[in-house]
Amino acid sequence: MCPPGVPAKQSRIVAVLPSRCEPRRQGLTGSPARGTQSRMSNSPDHNLSAALARSLEIDLLLGVRAVPLSLARASGVRKPGKQGKPVPAAEIARRAQALKELDEQQVKTCTLCPLHKTRTQTVFGQGNPAARLVFVGEGPGADEDAQGIAFIGRAGQLLTRMIEAMGLTRDDVFICNIVKCRPPGNRDPHPQEVSTCWPYLDQQLQIIRPEVIVALGKPASQTLLRSTTPIGQLRGHWHDYYVSGSPTVGEPTPLMPTYHPAYLLRTPSDKNKAWSDLKQVMQRLGLPLPAR
Numbered sequence: 001m002c003p004p005g006v007p008a009k010q011s012r013i014v015a016v017l018p019s020r021c022e023p024r025r026q027g028l029t030g031s032p033a034r035g036t037q038s039r040m041s042n043s044p045d046h047n048l049s050a051a052l053a054r055s056l057e058i059d060l061l062l063g064v065r066a067v068p069l070s071l072a073r074a075s076g077v078r079k080p081g082k083q084g085k086p087v088p089a090a091e092i093a094r095r096a097q098a099l100k101e102l103d104e105q106q107v108k109t110c111t112l113c114p115l116h117k118t119r120t121q122t123v124f125g126q127g128n129p130a131a132r133l134v135f136v137g138e139g140p141g142a143d144e145d146a147q148g149i150a151f152i153g154r155a156g157q158l159l160t161r162m163i164e165a166m167g168l169t170r171d172d173v174f175i176c177n178i179v180k181c182r183p184p185g186n187r188d189p190h191p192q193e194v195s196t197c198w199p200y201l202d203q204q205l206q207i208i209r210p211e212v213i214v215a216l217g218k219p220a221s222q223t224l225l226r227s228t229t230p231i232g233q234l235r236g237h238w239h240d241y242y243v244s245g246s247p248t249v250g251e252p253t254p255l256m257p258t259y260h261p262a263y264l265l266r267t268p269s270d271k272n273k274a275w276s277d278l279k280q281v282m283q284r285l286g287l288p289l290p291a292r
């Protein structure tokens with residue numbers, strides 16, 4: 001997150017990145033890892049340099065070449081709620097408590113499918129309990145299984161950069177998976193595992209009530225949309241997600257499928273397509289778009 005008073009992005013040409021902006025290993029939030037922050041100077045100059053370097057790095061990774069001087073932080077999502085209206089503090093606290101109870105009373109102790117036998121711990125997901133935007137992946141990987149936090153491995157670090165390229169932080173959104181326990185060897189979760197675990201995700205989405213869902217990758221997209229269409233055809237288009245599973249019951253939530261960050265690490269040539277999908281999400285949420 002940018003320090004107070006520091007604009008998130010300045011007009012610049014990414015081609016003149018200073019050497020300090022070269023990709024480096026980052027922490028959970030894409031900013032210096034929380035554990036390392038205390039070792040850094042807290043001076044305004046240092047924070048400004050770090051914020052600008054991080055922002056330049058994100059742009060370079062996503063292929064953005066220039067952004068307007070006036071591009072502000074994504075104030076819409078930083079004030080969660082429908083059409084950007086702030087959610088009252090009491091309601092945020094209620095949702096946070098509901099998520100906590102779901103995690104501690106049901107998910108953490110769940111043994112409903114075979115994945116509980118091989119997990120180190122469950123990975124519930126984390127973020128803003130009243131987020132306007134929720135990212136849903138397929139399941140925890142080895143790093144997530146070890147630490148109990150969603151999307152913190154290499155793919156998670158790229159997701160962090162994608163979120164920051166939207167002008168947001170991980171604390172602005174909510175990040176979770178379809179299954180809460182790691183499938184052994186990072187295989188795709190089996191249909192029976194998905195159908196068993198899905199009610200937890202449904203409850204999360206009912207509590208958070210996001211305005212937009214981004215499904216990351218084929219398993220998450222096909223599961224949420226109850227579709228067998230390839231991700232390459234699903235992505236880039238808006239779909240409706242119904243908690244009920246039926247288009248005749250309940251209100252739909254707009255859902256944008258896009259590529260999973262792990263796939264983008266293997267296929268960087270498709271990063272532009274993912275960025276195009278995220279720009280559609282930004283437009284839908286009324287967030288300022290970067291100029292190309």
Ligand code: SF4
Binds near residue numbers: 107110181
């Ligand atoms: S994956 Fe979901 S349903 Fe299966 S044991 Fe874990 S929490 Fe329970």
